[in-house]
Amino acid sequence: MYRSTLAVLFGLLSASLTSGFAQTDSRKPLLIVTTDIGQDPDDLQSMVRLLHYADEFEFLALIANADNNEPSEANRLQDTLLDQCIAAYAEIEDNLRLHSESYPTAEYLQSIVKKGTNQNGVNVPMTRYVGVGRDTEGSNRILRTVAKATRPVAIAVWGGAGDLAQVLWKVKNKFEEAQVAMFVEKLRVYFIGQQDSSVEWILKNFPDLWAIVSDHPEGDKWQSTYRGMFLGGDMSITSKEWLKKHVIGINPLSSMYPDEAHTGGVRYNPHMAMKECDSPSWLYFLNNGLNVPEYPNFGGWGGRFEEIKPMLYSDARDLNYVAALDSLMPSAIATVHRWREDIQNDFAARVTWGSRPYEEANHHPQIIISSHVSDNIERVECRAGNDVTFDASASIDPDEDDLSFEWLFYQEASTFPFCENLITTVHPEGRIDISLPQTARGKTIHLILRVEDDGDIPLASYQRLILEVM
Numbered sequence: 001m002y003r004s005t006l007a008v009l010f011g012l013l014s015a016s017l018t019s020g021f022a023q024t025d026s027r028k029p030l031l032i033v034t035t036d037i038g039q040d041p042d043d044l045q046s047m048v049r050l051l052h053y054a055d056e057f058e059f060l061a062l063i064a065n066a067d068n069n070e071p072s073e074a075n076r077l078q079d080t081l082l083d084q085c086i087a088a089y090a091e092i093e094d095n096l097r098l099h100s101e102s103y104p105t106a107e108y109l110q111s112i113v114k115k116g117t118n119q120n121g122v123n124v125p126m127t128r129y130v131g132v133g134r135d136t137e138g139s140n141r142i143l144r145t146v147a148k149a150t151r152p153v154a155i156a157v158w159g160g161a162g163d164l165a166q167v168l169w170k171v172k173n174k175f176e177e178a179q180v181a182m183f184v185e186k187l188r189v190y191f192i193g194q195q196d197s198s199v200e201w202i203l204k205n206f207p208d209l210w211a212i213v214s215d216h217p218e219g220d221k222w223q224s225t226y227r228g229m230f231l232g233g234d235m236s237i238t239s240k241e242w243l244k245k246h247v248i249g250i251n252p253l254s255s256m257y258p259d260e261a262h263t264g265g266v267r268y269n270p271h272m273a274m275k276e277c278d279s280p281s282w283l284y285f286l287n288n289g290l291n292v293p294e295y296p297n298f299g300g301w302g303g304r305f306e307e308i309k310p311m312l313y314s315d316a317r318d319l320n321y322v323a324a325l326d327s328l329m330p331s332a333i334a335t336v337h338r339w340r341e342d343i344q345n346d347f348a349a350r351v352t353w354g355s356r357p358y359e360e361a362n363h364h365p366q367i368i369i370s371s372h373v374s375d376n377i378e379r380v381e382c383r384a385g386n387d388v389t390f391d392a393s394a395s396i397d398p399d400e401d402d403l404s405f406e407w408l409f410y411q412e413a414s415t416f417p418f419c420e421n422l423i424t425t426v427h428p429e430g431r432i433d434i435s436l437p438q439t440a441r442g443k444t445i446h447l448i449l450r451v452e453d454d455g456d457i458p459l460a461s462y463q464r465l466i467l468e469v470m
């Protein structure tokens, strides 16, 4: 679940671990994407970004399906856009591998591009795309790969859910109850809103399905978590100028990034450039030291969610400073946009991996951290009334960049309600002492270590430390 490797033991009561993006990790998340690519330019934007992270996932399928807003419209499948992306990836794959050996081949990626249904859509009756004779290349691929998988499979649903609904319909009609349960148990589905009626059908008929449905509780779709990708926070780094400086024109794949999308105009995001509503669905599963996909309430690059029914998660809110009101307001989009600067820098650096030699690009710091109280850094058992110390001064950077250390308490993820009152001493060079009050007994405190380098495009690595106070 966590990206970390126990590195050095300093005796019985302390331990050290490393964390960072650049390691080879046999526990890459398994990922299936279904996309209505071509209907709105933002799916292509998300796909271009995703392929720059192809070393971080084990892709099982990339499925194009349609998103027909009118029942009369059909055959709008634009899977050839996926082919074009992968052809561009083929031009840079050797260069990408100079920076991370685990980028897959374009040949492999092309082999898992599948056609989904061309019939689903907002106003299309589900009988048009789910049921007898409705299998697609995409649904067959999902069925086969999930049935074979021996660990959870993330499914990122960027448009209608027709292909996933067809798989579930088929499994339920073909398999014994126990087999259905085993199949469903493996799925971790992140729905970007409810883009057709099959989502509701899936949730109703498979109540044991683990699912995030990112939808604003009060129905204001502009405030749904995933829109934090381009709304709120510092929107200057979603502008056309930013894209021209860091993405478009840098390598053949990044140059496929559309520089225009509907971002709501002056009322929302005036730049009309980067949108990427769908990207949080896979950024959520990225193994970056911050994200903990099994716990939606912990928050990370794909947002934070609360359980509204067993196994079903919807938008949660973080407090966000609003300058116009000079106060903190709860916000679902803030659970994504609070990380935007890191998310954008990360993408920008990876884009240069597609065109530059190793020495001329930036790579992530590697966090090496020790604690004097626990040999399990991720969940640190500690005592109320005592001090706890973490030391990350041994952290390194593969480019020998200078590192800066930031320790932040993630209040909304913690059960201890007064993180801002904790007494801490932050030492230079990456050490922190925290005094744990008696009132913290029985509570958790989420401490996020963020280590940033001073590269041209600065890169950050994270380590989340969950203090369990006893």
Ligand SMILES: [Ca+2]
Pocket (backbone or CB within 6 Å): 035, 036, 037, 040, 043, 158, 159, 278
């Ligand atoms: Ca979409």
Ligand SMILES: [Ca+2]
Pocket (backbone or CB within 6 Å): 362, 363, 364, 365, 397, 398, 399, 400, 401, 453, 455, 459
């Ligand atoms: Ca670096």
